[in-house]
Amino acid sequence: MSGNIFPSWGEDQGKDVGGGWLPSLREVRKYEKLDPVEFDILAHRLYSIINEARQAVMRVSGSPVVAEGGEAMFAVYDAYGWTSSLACGLLLHVIGTEGFMREILEVQSEFPGIFEGDVFMYNEPSIGGIHACDQWSGTPIFHEGELIGWLGSLTHTAETGAIEPGGMPPSSRSLLHEGYRVQGLKLMEKGRLNKAVQNSVLRATRDPAYYTLDMRARVAGLNVARERIAQLISRYGVKKIKALLQQNMDSSEEQARAKLKSLADGTWRAINFGDWDIGPDPRFWKVALTATKEKDELTLDFSGTSEANKGPVNCMIWGTWGNIFVAIASQLFWEIPGNAGMIRPLKLIAPEGSLVNVQFLSPCVMCPPMPGHHISNVVTTIIAKMYYTNKKYWGDINAPWCATSWVGAFWGGMTQHGYASAGMFGDSWARGTGAGIDEGRGDGCDTGAFQMTVESCIPDVEMNELMYPFLYLWRREEMDTAAPGRWRGGASVSFAVVPHNTPSVTIAFRGTGKYAQQSQSLDGAYPPSFGRSGAVAIVELNHLKDEMAKGAKPDNVQDFKDYIAKAGGQFWYVNPFEPSQPISQDDVILSLNCGGGGVGDPLDREPARVVTDLGMNIFSMEMAREIFGVIMDPATGTVDEEATRIRREEIRARRRERGKVWEESKK
Amino acid sequence: MRIHYYLEIDADHKIRCLKCGASICDAHENYKTHVPRAEVMPDEIPGKRPARDEALTVYYEYYCPGCYTLLDVEVGEKGAAPMWDINVAV
Numbered sequence: 001m002s003g004n005i006f007p008s009w010g011e012d013q014g015k016d017v018g019g020g021w022l023p024s025l026r027e028v029r030k031y032e033k034l035d036p037v038e039f040d041i042l043a044h045r046l047y048s049i050i051n052e053a054r055q056a057v058m059r060v061s062g063s064p065v066v067a068e069g070g071e072a073m074f075a076v077y078d079a080y081g082w083t084s085s086l087a088c089g090l091l092l093h094v095i096g097t098e099g100f101m102r103e104i105l106e107v108q109s110e111f112p113g114i115f116e117g118d119v120f121m122y123n124e125p126s127i128g129g130i131h132a133c134d135q136w137s138g139t140p141i142f143h144e145g146e147l148i149g150w151l152g153s154l155t156h157t158a159e160t161g162a163i164e165p166g167g168m169p170p171s172s173r174s175l176l177h178e179g180y181r182v183q184g185l186k187l188m189e190k191g192r193l194n195k196a197v198q199n200s201v202l203r204a205t206r207d208p209a210y211y212t213l214d215m216r217a218r219v220a221g222l223n224v225a226r227e228r229i230a231q232l233i234s235r236y237g238v239k240k241i242k243a244l245l246q247q248n249m250d251s252s253e254e255q256a257r258a259k260l261k262s263l264a265d266g267t268w269r270a271i272n273f274g275d276w277d278i279g280p281d282p283r284f285w286k287v288a289l290t291a292t293k294e295k296d297e298l299t300l301d302f303s304g305t306s307e308a309n310k311g312p313v314n315c316m317i318w319g320t321w322g323n324i325f326v327a328i329a330s331q332l333f334w335e336i337p338g339n340a341g342m343i344r345p346l347k348l349i350a351p352e353g354s355l356v357n358v359q360f361l362s363p364c365v366m367c368p369p370m371p372g373h374h375i376s377n378v379v380t381t382i383i384a385k386m387y388y389t390n391k392k393y394w395g396d397i398n399a400p401w402c403a404t405s406w407v408g409a410f411w412g413g414m415t416q417h418g419y420a421s422a423g424m425f426g427d428s429w430a431r432g433t434g435a436g437i438d439e440g441r442g443d444g445c446d447t448g449a450f451q452m453t454v455e456s457c458i459p460d461v462e463m464n465e466l467m468y469p470f471l472y473l474w475r476r477e478e479m480d481t482a483a484p485g486r487w488r489g490g491a492s493v494s495f496a497v498v499p500h501n502t503p504s505v506t507i508a509f510r511g512t513g514k515y516a517q518q519s520q521s522l523d524g525a526y527p528p529s530f531g532r533s534g535a536v537a538i539v540e541l542n543h544l545k546d547e548m549a550k551g552a553k554p555d556n557v558q559d560f561k562d563y564i565a566k567a568g569g570q571f572w573y574v575n576p577f578e579p580s581q582p583i584s585q586d587d588v589i590l591s592l593n594c595g596g597g598g599v600g601d602p603l604d605r606e607p608a609r610v611v612t613d614l615g616m617n618i619f620s621m622e623m624a625r626e627i628f629g630v631i632m633d634p635a636t637g638t639v640d641e642e643a644t645r646i647r648r649e650e651i652r653a654r655r656r657e658r659g660k661v662w663e664e665s666k667k
Numbered sequence: 668m669r670i671h672y673y674l675e676i677d678a679d680h681k682i683r684c685l686k687c688g689a690s691i692c693d694a695h696e697n698y699k700t701h702v703p704r705a706e707v708m709p710d711e712i713p714g715k716r717p718a719r720d721e722a723l724t725v726y727y728e729y730y731c732p733g734c735y736t737l738l739d740v741e742v743g744e745k746g747a748a749p750m751w752d753i754n755v756a757v
Contacts, residue, residue, distance in 0.1 A: 264668060264755050264756065264757075265755075265756040266753070266754055266755035266756045267754040268752060268753060268754070269750055269751060269752045270752065271742075271743075271750065273723070273724055273742060275717075275723055282721075282723060284723045284744075385670075385671070385752070385753055388669045388670050388671055388672075389668055389669065389670060389755060391669070394669075437672060480713055480714040480715075481714065484712075486672075513717070514717065514721075515717050515721055515722060515723045516717060516722070516723040516724045517709055517716065517717060517722075517724045517726070517742045520742055521740060522672070523671055523672035523673060523738065523739060524672065524673065524736065524737040524738050524739055524740065525740065526712050526726070526740050527709075527716075527726070527740065527742060528714075529712070529713070529714025529715050529716045530714065530715035530716070531714055531715055532713075532714065532715065533715070534715065535715065592715065599672055600672050600673070601673075601736050601737040601738075602737070603736075603737070604736070620713060622713045623713045623714070626712075626713060627712060627713065652735045655703075655705065655728070655730050655735045655737070656703075656730075656735055658705035658707075658728075659702075659703025659704060659705045659728070659730045659735070660703055660704065660705070661700070661701065661702065661703055661704070661732075662699070662700045662704060662748070662749055663700070665704065
């Protein structure tokens with residue numbers, strides 16, 4: 001990462017950090033290369049260790065977001081905080097956490113000092129990480145009086161004591177509205193819990209239970225990894241482990257540069273749009289990327305991106321790096337071990353004051369989904385376009401994944417168990433992935449994954465119903481969300497919940513896509529949509545619980561309309577961001593997600609595939625007829641070949657009629 | 668050299684349709700300014716999309732001038748010039 005003056009004491013000076021000696025940066029980076037076999041063995045061993053530690057974090061945490069959804073990251077860093085190996089829970093967080101160790105070294109090494117067994121905590125987006133929910137704990141690794149590395153563990157701890165419950169307040173107008181921000185306090189000192197530090201956070205959150213579980217889960221992960229690394233050192237010697245930390249990064253850098261070299265030079269562009277800031281009217285904004293690849297370097301220039309929003313739809317620079325890393329690690333360098341080495345060939349231009357590089361104290365709590373998905377999406381798009389220039393990579397071409405959710409995401413209130421809590425619905429991680437092309441993966445994966453956390457699962461409905469004061473009316477793959485193309489995108493989830501057995505509960509919404517198309521496709525496929533369940537809404541259905549007790553189970557918008565006509569009620573259509581508002585036990589919260597992007601002209605999709613899609617409720621008959629030009633014989637459930645041929649000719653004729661070359665269209 | 672699902676740069680440094688062979692423009696030009704384009708409202712396509720009376724973006728469809736294959740559906744502001752999204756150095 002360019003532009004940092006770190007370490008401030010210079011690259012040639014070492015430093016006494018209290019608990020041991022930190023050699024100079026130049027010395028740390030100098031090492032005797034391990035032979036290829038030993039390097040492979042040790043690199044995989046280290047990777048297993050941090051994966052085991054991540055599993056420990058997930059098993060100790062009781063939070064549905066972490067334990068069920070897998071929003072937990074674990075990494076090992078070198079002595080100066082550069083990422084050497086990562087256990088990918090959230091790709092988003094990895095590179096963004098490096099700033100924490102830099103600040104610890106800069107401000108704490110002289111006093112109070114850094115010691116064996118210290119566990120530092122951060123959730124400050126201006127220093128590292130993405131937003132206040134992303135809570136990191138890290139510990140130094142010392143060996144015989146020398147600081148040789150760091151371990152770091154991060155969880156998405158939903159509730160942060162912000163101005164609204166649930167951790168991501170749509171009403172935020174300043175970083176100061178986004179809850180507690182811990183700045184490198186020692187949760188543990190020399191192996192002992194500092195209860196004062198723990199309490200200072202516990203008393204600042206609406207949900208001390210999940211906070212405590214997540215905090216202890218992170219410490220448990222650190223303990224597991226610390227023990228395993230000590231075993232590794234005792235077996236192979238510290239010299240080799242220090243070499244391993246550096247060689248991991250150098251090896252990834254070398255592979256990344258070689259891959260860039262194998263692609264044609266050129267310039268590619270992509271833009272993603274958003275439509276909301278603080279209301280009451282929409283605000284049109286965009287994330288624009290010009291990517292220039294020259295030899296073994298790639299410049300990502302976000303000039304042309306809109307100025308910062310007044311509300312929380314912004315990223316600080318670490319958030320932007322994190323979202324770039326999502327696409328780089330999962331698309332461009334997916335086969336290369338993920339670490340700081342793979343981003344060394346990248347140059348980032350992010351104009352200050354734009355929504356990809358906002359100033360200190362600007363609100364930014366929505367950064368991961370917005371504009372984070374926009375950032376990951378434009379980078380994914382240019383990578384797909386670059387890949388065409390080398391046949392070797394055609395199998396890896398991937399349309400942008402689902403980037404758009406518009407959901408009642410954050411709740412707060414009393415649970416059915418009688419305690420105050422708050423949280424986030426993780427259902428939206430079940431999104432459609434982007435399509436590939438003929439030589440690759442073909443169609444996108446339905447409810448496949450969330451690009452920023454490719455290993456994610458979604459919490460079981462039963463787990464959410466157990467932990468949260470809500471019941472589900474449905475959670476399903478939503479028809480017509482997938483992008484229609486020669487290769488279609490993956491379908492995404494929709495869900496509807498009803499408050500249950502709670503005296504008071506609020507819901508807040510987040511989203512984009514009501515006014516501007518955000519999610520996109522590639523090379524002739526149409527963009528994905530929110531499907532057919534209507535708009536995002538709170539639907540009040542009079543006496544709903546009484547009717548449900550008698551067996552009623554409305555499971556689509558038409559049912560709601562029929563119900564309202566019979567028993568009364570109303571729709572409240574919501575805007576992309578609606579602040580927390582109280583809801584009653586007769587309210588249904590309806591949430592939608594767009595599907596994944598497709599590739600190629602829908603008229604090139606084999607009719608038989610479209611009929612299969614119809615059978616799986618991926619597409620509607622309307623989509624089949626209007627966009628794919630496929631007519632199914634209702635009697636046999638098979639393709640009507642002649643009617644399909646005629647329909648496709650009609651669509652092509654309409655294209656001829658409507659299409660005008662740009663210069664002509666200006667006349 | 669292939670540069671797109673349906674396009675390549677041929678030996679004469681022209682951008683060409685891989686399906687019908689139509690020659691579109693020189694490799695150093697924006698192919699989108701040389702092919703037919705149609706402005707389409709998002710709600711012309713099935714599924715929940717921005718409604719035409721409040722949409723801030725439209726879809727620009729670009730077609731191969733030879734076979735009318737849909738080459739790209741670009742999301743853009745109304746009246747926006749074609750985006751030069753692919754400029755491969757040859």
